[in-house]
Each structure stands twice: as structure tokens, then as C-alpha cells.
Amino acid sequence: xxxxxxxxxxxxxxxxxxxxxxxxxxxxxxxxxxxxxxxxxxxxxxxxxxxxxxxxxxxxxxxxxxxxxxxxxxxxxxxxxxxxxxxxxxxxxxxxxxxxxxxxxxxxxxxxxxxxxxxxxxxxxxxxxxxxxxxxxxxxxxxxxxxxxxxxxxxxxxxxxxxxxxxxxxxxxxxxxxxxxxxxxxxxxxxxxxxxxxxxxxxxxxxxxxxxxxxxxxxxxxxxxxxxxxxxxxxxxxxxxxxxxxxxxxxxxxxxxxxxxxxxxxxxxxxxxxxxxxxxxxxxxxxxxxxxxxxxxxxxxxxxxxxxxxxxxxxxxxxxxxxxxxxxxxxxxxxxxxxxxxxxxxxxxxxxx
Amino acid sequence: xxxxxxxxxxxxxxxxxxxxxxxxxxxxxxxxxxxxxxxxxxxxxxxxxxxxxxxxxxxxxxxxxxxxxxxxxxxxxxxxxxxxxxxxxxxxxxxxxxxxxxxxxxxxxxxxxxxxxxxxxxxxxxxxxxxxxxxxxxxxxxxxxxxxxxxxxxxxxxxxxxxxxxxxxxxxxxxxxxxxxxxxxxxxxxxxxxxxxxxxxxxxxxxxxxxxxxxxxxxxxxxxxxxxxxxxxxxxxxxxxxxxxxxxxxxxxxxxxxxxxxxxxxxxxxxxxxxxxxxxxxxxxxxxxxxxx
Numbered sequence: 001x002x003x004x005x006x007x008x009x010x011x012x013x014x015x016x017x018x019x020x021x022x023x024x025x026x027x028x029x030x031x032x033x034x035x036x037x038x039x040x041x042x043x044x045x046x047x048x049x050x051x052x053x054x055x056x057x058x059x060x061x062x063x064x065x066x067x068x069x070x071x072x073x074x075x076x077x078x079x080x081x082x083x084x085x086x087x088x089x090x091x092x093x094x095x096x097x098x099x100x101x102x103x104x105x106x107x108x109x110x111x112x113x114x115x116x117x118x119x120x121x122x123x124x125x126x127x128x129x130x131x132x133x134x135x136x137x138x139x140x141x142x143x144x145x146x147x148x149x150x151x152x153x154x155x156x157x158x159x160x161x162x163x164x165x166x167x168x169x170x171x172x173x174x175x176x177x178x179x180x181x182x183x184x185x186x187x188x189x190x191x192x193x194x195x196x197x198x199x200x201x202x203x204x205x206x207x208x209x210x211x212x213x214x215x216x217x218x219x220x221x222x223x224x225x226x227x228x229x230x231x232x233x234x235x236x237x238x239x240x241x242x243x244x245x246x247x248x249x250x251x252x253x254x255x256x257x258x259x260x261x262x263x264x265x266x267x268x269x270x271x272x273x274x275x276x277x278x279x280x281x282x283x284x285x286x287x288x289x290x291x292x293x294x295x296x297x298x299x300x301x302x303x304x305x306x307x308x309x310x311x312x313x314x315x316x317x318x319x320x321x322x323x324x325x326x327x328x329x330x331x332x333x334x335x336x337x338x339x340x341x342x343x344x345x346x347x348x349x350x351x352x353x
Numbered sequence: 354x355x356x357x358x359x360x361x362x363x364x365x366x367x368x369x370x371x372x373x374x375x376x377x378x379x380x381x382x383x384x385x386x387x388x389x390x391x392x393x394x395x396x397x398x399x400x401x402x403x404x405x406x407x408x409x410x411x412x413x414x415x416x417x418x419x420x421x422x423x424x425x426x427x428x429x430x431x432x433x434x435x436x437x438x439x440x441x442x443x444x445x446x447x448x449x450x451x452x453x454x455x456x457x458x459x460x461x462x463x464x465x466x467x468x469x470x471x472x473x474x475x476x477x478x479x480x481x482x483x484x485x486x487x488x489x490x491x492x493x494x495x496x497x498x499x500x501x502x503x504x505x506x507x508x509x510x511x512x513x514x515x516x517x518x519x520x521x522x523x524x525x526x527x528x529x530x531x532x533x534x535x536x537x538x539x540x541x542x543x544x545x546x547x548x549x550x551x552x553x554x555x556x557x558x559x560x561x562x563x564x565x566x567x568x569x570x571x572x573x574x575x576x577x578x579x580x581x582x583x584x585x586x587x588x589x590x591x592x593x594x595x596x597x598x599x600x601x602x603x604x605x606x607x608x609x610x611x612x613x614x615x616x617x618x619x620x621x622x623x624x625x626x627x628x629x630x631x632x633x634x635x636x637x638x639x640x641x642x643x644x645x646x
Contacts (some may be wrong), residue, residue, distance in 0.1 A: 231466075
């Protein structure tokens with residue numbers, strides 16, 4: 001019984017005759033396109049640089065300053081996107097958490113450190129609410145977090161005006177422990193170049209996120225819930241829990257940036273961070289994250305953030321009007337996605353169904 | 354609850370049984386008085402056309418639905434399964450046709466999805482990648498599938514190989530009952546052959562396989578027992594000795610109904626009569642019929 005068609009094993013070995021060389025392997029990596037893009041952008045702005053500083057350590061200190069705050073959140077946003085969801089409230093959360101910190105210090109009279117702790121708890125709660133709403137209502141996360149975005153934007157303005165009578169919370173440096181907190185979150189390193197300490201946080205975030213994504217059980221679940229939530233559920237992956245954790249991650253990474261900004265500027269504007277949510281998504285997408293989920297990398301998001309940082313500073317260093325930087329962002333986004341798509345199509349040509 | 358994974362169940366032992374199970378959704382009766390049993394180390398085929406109640410039966414067996422009436426027994430003890438996790442914990446695994454693997458993830462990541470081996474402890478607990486890759490490669494080899502590179506995405510495998518990965522995974526994680534939902538329906542002839550081979554291999558490792566299909570040819574190649582489902586009822590229960598391929602095909606094609614129809618048409622005479630003769634011919638010689646799917 002169980003008579004098989006002749007040589008049943010033959011077709012399966014035939015199909016695998018085409019070997020994948022190391023070059024194809026590298027090209028299949030999500031961050032490959034972004035890495036090429038980063039080199040191109042760096043060379044481009046080094047060539048048009050009018051200050052002679054862009055390619056120096058001075059210049060690097062400048063662009064990593066803006067790239068770091070983008071990168072910290074973009075890495076978390078990338079994990080969330082790999083998990084198949086969006087968070088449009090990541091930008092406004094920077095402002096919200098900054099204000100929460102500011103109000104806890106100036107109005108409640110807490111020390112900086114307890115206020116920081118409570119701010120993180122607050123952010124985790126907002127993130128958990130986002131995630132819970134997404135998995136329970138089964139509405140697209142785009143809509144749910146868009147609603148959170150606008151709600152928080154309104155609350156930020158309303159509450160700030162109600163309490164302070166202005167649109168900013170100032171005097172955060174009066175809180176106890178301000179100097180030690182500033183040393184951890186908002187100091188400068190390496191005179192005379194003055195790298196921001198945010199760069200260290202950014203690198204640490206990238207390393208931890210990469211390890212989490214590729215070397216832990218939770219990372220496996222992130223890829224699975226984004227790649228095919230049904231298959232993941234059938235395999236026993238806690239899909240809801242995984243997604244809620246990812247939303248908490250983006251909210252808390254935004255809180256870290258909010259706290260950094262508040263400590264650095266000693267005051268927080270009610271509109272802080274609004275508009276940045278798309279910058280994070282651009283960084284993640286430029287870094288190779290698929291909009292449909294299930295594919296991407298944390299390193300890619302970091303490279304994407306670097307490209308954006310280089311572009312912002314490079315345009316200024318070239319003596320161009322910085323009004324043009326958004327046009328540049330748009331073009332980068334389009335080209336990066338084009339290149340990524342072409343590369344992945346070519347690398348997997350004939351292999352995917 | 355009894356757990357199947359605790360001790361090996363001897364071949365031929367009745368491992369799972371449905372007794373007079375009915376399932377209704379509101380006024381729709383999807384299953385009516387279904388009795389079915391499955392033995393360890395055998396392949397039980399459930400044949401049925403679209404709308405016969407196959408999906409409801411699978412979902413009842415795999416713990417998605419609870420029976421409205423009747424009992425579900427595992428090793429002769431009644432159980433109540435309220436989720437697929439309960440069924441999995443008992444050693445009853447279901448491989449769904451398209452919902453078994455994540456295409457963008459590598460073979461080894463898919464293999465261990467949901468039950469990843471870890472090393473280290475506390476915050477440093479991490480995947481044991483080396484071990485995972487090794488086990489995935491070895492287990493697939495044991496099923497006779499030679500994946501040269503377990504790092505390649507499952508999406509780059511053929512449909513049959515994808516099913517094989519899902520089957521090998523279920524067997525490795527201690528499935529004693531393996532429910533396969535139309536594993537060959539989307540596949541070509543060769544790939545179907547590959548999957549049928551894994552079904553036999555799983556059976557030879559002592560697993561009770563429930564093979565749900567509408568293809569009598571595939572069922573006949575591997576089956577030890579055949580249940581025929583039609584309009585929510587269990588119409589036939591044959592052992593392998595009691596049935597041949599022709600009667601299986603005929604039963605699946607709705608043979609009896611067609612023959613009755615042919616007789617009716619013949620009595621009308623004319624063009625309808627000659628058409629009816631053709632139909633009768635095809636029904637009684639099903640191998641000549643084209644669409645056996």
C-alpha cells in the first residue's frame with residue numbers, strides 16, 4: 001500500500017539546485033537597501049557641504065543629535081511594524097510624557113527621579129491601552145492610534161493651558177535630582193565635539209532591540225504575529241499579548257525621548273513631538289520594514305534614522321534653505337521603498353510563489 | 354484530563370472517539386449524530402464534498418467548537434475541549450491547509466514557533482538557535498525531507514514541503530492525533546505524493562492521522578478506515594478491506610443519486626436518455642470521469 005509516484009524525492013531536490021550565494025544572502029537582508037542609501041546620502045552631502053564640517057566629527061556629532069531622538073523611537077516603531085501594526089501616537093507621546101514629567105515636578109512637587117518613573121508608568125499604560133483597543137476592537141491600528149494622537153494633542157493643549165495658563169510647562173530644573181537626571185538623559189560627551197548622550201541610548205536601544213528580535217522567543221513571536229497572525233495563533237503564540245507589549249514599547253520609547261527633551265530644554269511646549277510620528281515610520285520603512293508586517297530589522301530603522309538626520313543637517317550645512325528638507329524626506333522615502341522592493345523581488349525571484 | 358503525550362499508545366488502540374455528536378448553529382444543524390473513532394498508528398480518512406460538514410467536524414475535533422450533544426472521548430474517557438490549546442495539551446494537533454506556517458519566517462523559526470527552545474535564564478533567556486536549527490533539520494530528515502538550508506523562508510518552499518514542515522512539527526511536539534485539513538487540495542500531483550508520504554511516515558511513528566479530504570484517490574492510497582460525510586451525517590464507515598477505489602469514487606461523486614437520476618431520465622427517452630446513459634457509464638466507471646479532483 002501507499003504506492004507513491006515514481007521517485008517522489010526527486011522533485012524536491014531538483015527545486016533546490018539553485019544555490020543562494022553570499023551576495024544574494026546579504027541583499028535579502030532588510031537593511032541592505034538602507035545601508036547603500038546611507039552611504040549615498042553621506043557622500044552626497046559631503047560633496048555639497050559648504051562648511052567643510054559635514055564629514056568631520058563635528059558634523060557627525062550634529063547629525064547624530066537629531067538622528068538619535070528619531071532613532072530611539074524608530075527602533076520601537078520598527079518592532080511594532082514587524083508585528084504588523086502602526087503607532088501614529090508615537091510623536092505626540094513625546095510631548096505628552098514631557099508635559100506629564102513637567103507637571104509632576106512643577107505642580108505636584110515630586111523629585112525628578114520619581115517623576116521619571118511615574119512618566120514611564122503613564123506611557124506604558126497609554127501604550128497598553130492602544131494595544132488593548134487594537135486587539136479587542138480589531139480596528140486597524142492606524143485608526144485607533146490616530147484617535148489617540150488627536151486625543152492626546154487636544155489634552156496636551158487643554159490641560160497645559162488649564163494648569164499653567166500658557167502653552168508650556170517651564171521650571172523643570174527646579175526639581176530635586178535634576179542634575180543627576182540630566183547627566184543620565186541629556187548631557188553632552190566627548191569635548192570639544194559634544195556628542196549627545198542620546199546617541200549612547202540610541203545605540204543601546206538598537207543593540208537590545210536587535211537581540212530581542214533575532215535571538216529571543218519574544219522576537220520570534222513578533223515576526224509571527226506580523227507575518228501571519230492566524231498561523232501564529234494556531235501555533236500557540238499569544239498574539240494579543242505580543243501586540244500589546246509592542247505598543248507599550250513604542251509609547252515608552254517615546255517617553256524616553258520626551259524625558260530627554262524636557263530635561264535638555266528645561267521646559268516643554270504643549271505641541272512638542274507632533275508631526276514626528278511619520279518621521280519614525282519613514283525611518284523604519286527606509287530601513288526595510290514591510291508595511292504589511294512580518295519583515296524588517298531594528299538596525300534598518302537605525303540606518304533609516306541616520307539618513308534622515310544626515311539629510312536635515314546636510315541641507316543646512318550645504319547652505320540650502322531648510323524648508324526643503326521635507327521634500328528630501330519624501331523623495332528618500334519613495335526611493336528607499338522602490339529600491340527595497342526591487343532588491344527583495346530580485347533576491348527572492350523564482351523562489352516565492 | 355488524560356494526556357496522550359504521557360505514554361505511547363499501542364498501535365490499534367482506540368485513541369479518540371466521537372459518540373453521537375451533533376453540532377448546531379442556531380437553526381442550522383451542521384453535524385447530526387456523528388460517530389467516529391480513530392486508532393493509534395492508523396490513517397482515518399474523512400471524505401466529504403463541500404458543505405458536507407468537514408470543517409465543522411475538524412473544528413469540533415480540534416477544540417474550536419464544543420459538541421452541542423454527544424460525547425468526545427480520548428482514551429475512552431469523556432473530555433471537554435474549550436480551545437485548540439486544550440486539544441494541543443492532550444496531544445491532538447491540527448494542521449490547517451493555509452494557516453499552518455508563516456511564509457516570511459525561516460524554516461527553523463516556523464518549526465519551533467510557539468514552543469521555542471531557550472537557554473540562559475532571567476533577562477538573558479534567549480533562543481537556543483543552534484539546537485533549534487539542528488533539531489529542525491534532523492526532524493525534517495526523519496520525515497524524509499531534505500531541507501538544505503533551514504534558514505530559508507518557508508515561503509520559498511513548495512506547498513507540499515510547507516505541509517511537511519507543519520506535519521513534522523506537530524509530530525515532534527508529541528502529537529498523538531494529527532488532524533490534517535485538506536492537505537493535498539491545493540497541490541499538484543507530485544506535491545500531493547510528497548504529503549501522502551509524510552502521512553504514512555507519521556502513521557508509522559504511531560500517530561493516529563485524521564486525513565480530511567474530498568479526493569478519494571488520495572484517501573485510498575493511504576487510508577486504513579474511511580468515513581463518508583454527507584450533509585452533516587456520517588453515511589459510510591468502511592475499513593480498508595470493505596471498500597475498493599471504485600466504490601469510494603462513486604460514493605464521493607454522489608453515485609447512488611446520480612444513477613437514480615440517470616434511470617429517471619432514461620425513461621423519458623430522446624436526447625436526455627442518451628445523456629443519461631453517458632452519465633450512468635461514467636458513474637459506473639469513475640476512473641474514466643475527468644473531474645475527480
